[in-house]
Amino acid sequence: MATNAEPPASTPAPAVPVQHSPSLGTRIAFGFGAGAYGVKDGGFSYFLLIFYSQVIGVDARLVGLAITIALILDAISDPVVGYWSDNLRSRWGRRHPFLYASAIPTAATYFLIWNPPVGWSQSALFWYLLSMAVLIRTSITFYETPSTSLAPELARSYDERSALFGWRLFFAWTIGSIMTVANFALIFPAFATPAIPNGQFNRDAYALYGMIASALIFVAIMVSALGTHSQIKHMRLPPAKRALGLKAIFREIFETIANRDFTALFMAAIFGAIATGISASLSFYFSAYFWGFSSEQIGLITMSVFLSAAIGGAMSPVVTRTFGKKRGAVVIGLLAGLALPLPIVLRLFGLLPPNGDPAIFWIVFFVTLIDVGLIICFQALTASMLADLVEQAEVRTGRRNEGIFFAANTFIRKAVQGLGVMAASLVLTLAAFPKGASPDKVGEDSLWQLGATYVPAIWLVWGLMIFAVSRYRLSRDGHEANLATLAERQA
Numbered sequence: 001m002a003t004n005a006e007p008p009a010s011t012p013a014p015a016v017p018v019q020h021s022p023s024l025g026t027r028i029a030f031g032f033g034a035g036a037y038g039v040k041d042g043g044f045s046y047f048l049l050i051f052y053s054q055v056i057g058v059d060a061r062l063v064g065l066a067i068t069i070a071l072i073l074d075a076i077s078d079p080v081v082g083y084w085s086d087n088l089r090s091r092w093g094r095r096h097p098f099l100y101a102s103a104i105p106t107a108a109t110y111f112l113i114w115n116p117p118v119g120w121s122q123s124a125l126f127w128y129l130l131s132m133a134v135l136i137r138t139s140i141t142f143y144e145t146p147s148t149s150l151a152p153e154l155a156r157s158y159d160e161r162s163a164l165f166g167w168r169l170f171f172a173w174t175i176g177s178i179m180t181v182a183n184f185a186l187i188f189p190a191f192a193t194p195a196i197p198n199g200q201f202n203r204d205a206y207a208l209y210g211m212i213a214s215a216l217i218f219v220a221i222m223v224s225a226l227g228t229h230s231q232i233k234h235m236r237l238p239p240a241k242r243a244l245g246l247k248a249i250f251r252e253i254f255e256t257i258a259n260r261d262f263t264a265l266f267m268a269a270i271f272g273a274i275a276t277g278i279s280a281s282l283s284f285y286f287s288a289y290f291w292g293f294s295s296e297q298i299g300l301i302t303m304s305v306f307l308s309a310a311i312g313g314a315m316s317p318v319v320t321r322t323f324g325k326k327r328g329a330v331v332i333g334l335l336a337g338l339a340l341p342l343p344i345v346l347r348l349f350g351l352l353p354p355n356g357d358p359a360i361f362w363i364v365f366f367v368t369l370i371d372v373g374l375i376i377c378f379q380a381l382t383a384s385m386l387a388d389l390v391e392q393a394e395v396r397t398g399r400r401n402e403g404i405f406f407a408a409n410t411f412i413r414k415a416v417q418g419l420g421v422m423a424a425s426l427v428l429t430l431a432a433f434p435k436g437a438s439p440d441k442v443g444e445d446s447l448w449q450l451g452a453t454y455v456p457a458i459w460l461v462w463g464l465m466i467f468a469v470s471r472y473r474l475s476r477d478g479h480e481a482n483l484a485t486l487a488e489r490q491a
Helices: 024-032 034-055 060-076 077-087 096-113 121-148 158-190 202-227 229-234 245-258 261-290 295-323 327-339 342-348 359-396 403-432 443-471 476-490
Strands: none
Touching: 024 034, 024 202, 034 060, 034 121, 034 158, 034 202, 034 261, 034 403, 060 096, 060 403, 060 443, 077 096, 077 121, 077 158, 077 245, 077 403, 096 121, 096 202, 121 245, 121 403, 158 202, 158 295, 158 403, 202 229, 202 359, 202 443, 245 359, 245 403, 261 295, 261 342, 261 403, 261 443, 295 327, 295 359, 327 359, 327 443, 359 403, 359 476, 403 443, 443 476
C-alpha cells in the first residue's frame, strides 16, 4: 500500500532517472542470460541425482545430503551478494561488475562436477560432490541475483514487468531444455555400447555434456552482460557511501523485506522450491522406469518445453491484463498443479493402457506441454509480483534494494530445493527402488509405490504454495500509487 510518509533522512534515495524503455534487443539479452541458470538448474534437477547414484554408484541418500548441504551453505551468499550489488559503486554501475566476474568461475566449476575422479571411495566422492556444488552455486549467485535485479529498472510499469519476466522465463526454460534434449536425442544415444545399451548410464556421456553445457553457460552470461551494458547509464546510482557495521546491514535487509506481501511470496517460494526439487529429481525416473520411455522418446517430450516456454511467456502479460497478477497466479497455479501428476494418477488407477502402447507417449507428451506452459506463466507472474515490491519498500524506507528482494527469493529457492531433492531420495527409499538397476530390472511393486508416494506429496506441497500466493495484497492500483508517490518525492 502506498504511503505519504517521508523516507528516513539518513538514507536519501538517489535521483530517479528519466524513464527509458529498453529496445527489443536489450530485452532479449536480459532474458537470454537466464539460460545460464536454466542449464545449471536443469542439470542439477534432472541429471545430478541419477548420475551420481545410478551411474557413479554413490548411495542416493549421500547424494541428496550433499546437494542439501550445498544449497544451505550457498544460500548464505545470496543476501550478501544482493546487498552488495545494491550498494556497489563502479563505473559499470551496481550490477554489471558481478555479471562479468561470474562467467568463468561458473562455467569451470560446472564442467568439473560432471567429471568426478575415477576410483574414489563413496565418502571421497561425497566430499567432491559437496565442494563442487557449493562452488557452482556460489559463483552463479554472483550472476543470477544482480542480473535479475536489473528487471525493476528495465521495466517499471505493472504490465511491462510481466512481459519482461516472460522473456526471462522463456529463455531459462528453452536454453536449459536444449541441453536436456541434446542429452537424450544426441549424446546418450551416441554413447550406447553393447556393455551399456542405454547411454544414459555411461559416465562418458556426462563428461561431454559437462563440456558443452559449461560453454553454453559462459556464452549466456556474456551475451546478457554485454547486451544490457548500454542500459547502465539509465540505471539508478548507488546510495552515498555509508560506514555501516554488520548489525546495521542486516537491520536494513530485514527492514526492507518486512511486509506481509513479501512474506506471502517468501512462503510460496519455499513450497514451490520443494515441489520443484521433488518433481524434477524424479522426472526421469518416471520417464525411464515408470513409463519405460527410450532416450529418444524422453528427448521428444523434453522438446515440447520449447513450445511450452513460448506459450507461458506469451500468456503472462495477457493474464496480468485480464485478471491481475495475484488472481492470475492463483488460477494458473491451480491448473498447473492439477495437471502435473495426472498421467501417473491415471496409471495408478489402471485407466491407461500398458507401457509400449503408442498412446502412452502422446498422453504424457501433451500433458507435459500444457502443464509446463502453465508453470512458466505462473513463475513469470510471481517474479513480476516480487518486482513490484521494490517500489513499495522504497516508499516505506527510502532505499532502492532490488538485490535484496531477488536475493531473498533465490535464497529460499536454493536452500529449500535441496529439501525437495532429499524428499525425492526418500521417495526412492520408501519405494525400495534398487540402486544401479536398469529399467527392466525394477519390479511393478516398486514402480507402483513410487507413483503412490509421489502424487500426494506433490499435491500437498503445491497446494500450500498456491495458498501462500493468495495472501499477497499489492494490486495494480497500489503499484501505480507507489510510483506516483516516488515521483512526487523527486519533483
